[in-house]
Amino acid sequence: MPADTMSMRLDDTEKAMRAGRMGELRRAAIEQQIQVGMTFDAEDFVEVSQVHLMADTESLGESGVEYLEAIASLPEAERRVRVPTVTDPRGIDLCAYEKLHQEERLAELERRATTAMQAMGILMTDTCINYQTILPPVRGEHLAFGDTGSTIYANSVCGARSNFEGGPAALAAALTGRVPRYGCHLDRGRRGTHLFEVSERPGSLSDWGALGALVGRRAGSYWTVPVITGIDGSPTSDELKHFGAALASYGSVPLFHMPGVTPEAADVSSVFDGQPPNPEIISRADLDEFYSSFGRHDDQVDVVVFAAPQLSLVEMQDVARLLEGRRVHEGTALLIATSPEIKAACDRMGITETIESAGAVLLKGVCFYQMYARELGEANGWQRLLSNSAKLVNIISGYGYRPVLANTRDCIEAAVNGRM
Amino acid sequence: MAERRIKGHVGVGPKVSGVALVAKDNFSARYDLDRVKGVFSRPAHALHGQSYVNTVLVLHTAKGGVATSWMLREMKSRGMAPAALLLNMGNPIMAQGAAFADLSFMDRFEVDITEAIQSGDRVTVDPGAGLVVID
Numbered sequence: 001m002p003a004d005t006m007s008m009r010l011d012d013t014e015k016a017m018r019a020g021r022m023g024e025l026r027r028a029a030i031e032q033q034i035q036v037g038m039t040f041d042a043e044d045f046v047e048v049s050q051v052h053l054m055a056d057t058e059s060l061g062e063s064g065v066e067y068l069e070a071i072a073s074l075p076e077a078e079r080r081v082r083v084p085t086v087t088d089p090r091g092i093d094l095c096a097y098e099k100l101h102q103e104e105r106l107a108e109l110e111r112r113a114t115t116a117m118q119a120m121g122i123l124m125t126d127t128c129i130n131y132q133t134i135l136p137p138v139r140g141e142h143l144a145f146g147d148t149g150s151t152i153y154a155n156s157v158c159g160a161r162s163n164f165e166g167g168p169a170a171l172a173a174a175l176t177g178r179v180p181r182y183g184c185h186l187d188r189g190r191r192g193t194h195l196f197e198v199s200e201r202p203g204s205l206s207d208w209g210a211l212g213a214l215v216g217r218r219a220g221s222y223w224t225v226p227v228i229t230g231i232d233g234s235p236t237s238d239e240l241k242h243f244g245a246a247l248a249s250y251g252s253v254p255l256f257h258m259p260g261v262t263p264e265a266a267d268v269s270s271v272f273d274g275q276p277p278n279p280e281i282i283s284r285a286d287l288d289e290f291y292s293s294f295g296r297h298d299d300q301v302d303v304v305v306f307a308a309p310q311l312s313l314v315e316m317q318d319v320a321r322l323l324e325g326r327r328v329h330e331g332t333a334l335l336i337a338t339s340p341e342i343k344a345a346c347d348r349m350g351i352t353e354t355i356e357s358a359g360a361v362l363l364k365g366v367c368f369y370q371m372y373a374r375e376l377g378e379a380n381g382w383q384r385l386l387s388n389s390a391k392l393v394n395i396i397s398g399y400g401y402r403p404v405l406a407n408t409r410d411c412i413e414a415a416v417n418g419r420m
Numbered sequence: 421m422a423e424r425r426i427k428g429h430v431g432v433g434p435k436v437s438g439v440a441l442v443a444k445d446n447f448s449a450r451y452d453l454d455r456v457k458g459v460f461s462r463p464a465h466a467l468h469g470q471s472y473v474n475t476v477l478v479l480h481t482a483k484g485g486v487a488t489s490w491m492l493r494e495m496k497s498r499g500m501a502p503a504a505l506l507l508n509m510g511n512p513i514m515a516q517g518a519a520f521a522d523l524s525f526m527d528r529f530e531v532d533i534t535e536a537i538q539s540g541d542r543v544t545v546d547p548g549a550g551l552v553v554i555d
Binding site: 032035036039040054056058060062063064067148163164165166167168169220221222223250251370395398399 | 429430431432452454461462465486488490491493497498509510512515517520
């Protein structure tokens, strides 16, 4: 459907792209972006400095990979991305898929997708924690980030500006170098809408995830901006990572403010237009009830997963310490996913050896729910899943698992004992 | 019975007709669907077990991650997509995915769309005009 662009201003470069003078691919990309921009009343485009592309093969499917291959077959001047573009986790870890009984056809699809993206000049970073490991965003920087967790972190913790740019949209942004200016790119899209007061500081990463989930459920839409008070002292990067990832997962929320912590929120009154609303209280009892809603696996745990988001180097060290000198139960699998950069650091620092000596599987460049979780569960007989990721336990029930949330220490104990 | 016309925000995708499948629940292709079988697979979803293929799918809001933006086109390529997606409140991912897939999508209606349309209604969706007609 041709979009009516009467109310969306285009500069000379955008007009050239739309007219096809920069190739058919860029014409189609900007046309797609104009449709989205019109849907959200964007008045113009804004140039972006980085793109983060979600294009795992489980989401792409055969048709998506063929789409990328068609792009890769174009002349270089037409197919190359215009701004630095990095990738979200892949669908297969080519070093581990056989061990996990994943099919060769899936690995082949992954190789094809990777080859095509490299031909476009895309940097295969394969990580959802690019803000911790690749190029941390800067306040005010306009981005096209394609993972909800990386987007909410960039917006909230770094003060950068990005909407959720799903795979095709992030790819379009990479090809045009811009995005429609609406939502989080505008000052008015970053004002607080809901106020939450935390009565007790979360104590673990899974607690932070649970808090994010509760705020997300209550906020409930992409167009809300929750403001969270009651946190004494700055949380760590990993705590905010789990909080933001769960908030984005449960609420589809791209931005939060934490007065005194995040850069756009000096205090509560400065992030609201007018009088702040009455706060909703989130207590320890609310967090406990959230954990309870998933039940327990007292009988047996099939698989324990550390992922979603991928683990930082500090998280990897924590897991390794808890596993040191111990052995994962023979009836339970323990999977740990991190980025290729962190995996290399773990190799260098002896963390990988500690983890693998315990019988755990260390995965790089993937995330559990993006790596054909349904087929993985069926091939390995996994249903009873335990994780410290509130995001993962939200996603994974649709893939045939019975997920339970627990803190890092309890997850490791369950992996060693085979049950909670 | 006379047709009923409901205005919404201008959306994306072509004008289509189909039979409605409605619930007061939310939507993510990754979280909620078995895309191979074409059914809702998330046990807690209000439409669990029901086929969404070729329906005008009417739900409350978009939730979860970004994968839906690739998945709509992939589902459509296998003939396993809904005919249209109507939400009270969408998000960028749904609009981006619909634009990429050339699938009809609308949101922000003048009424609660999950109450205005009943499962089984015959519905025409015209995103360019921002209009839904219940036959």
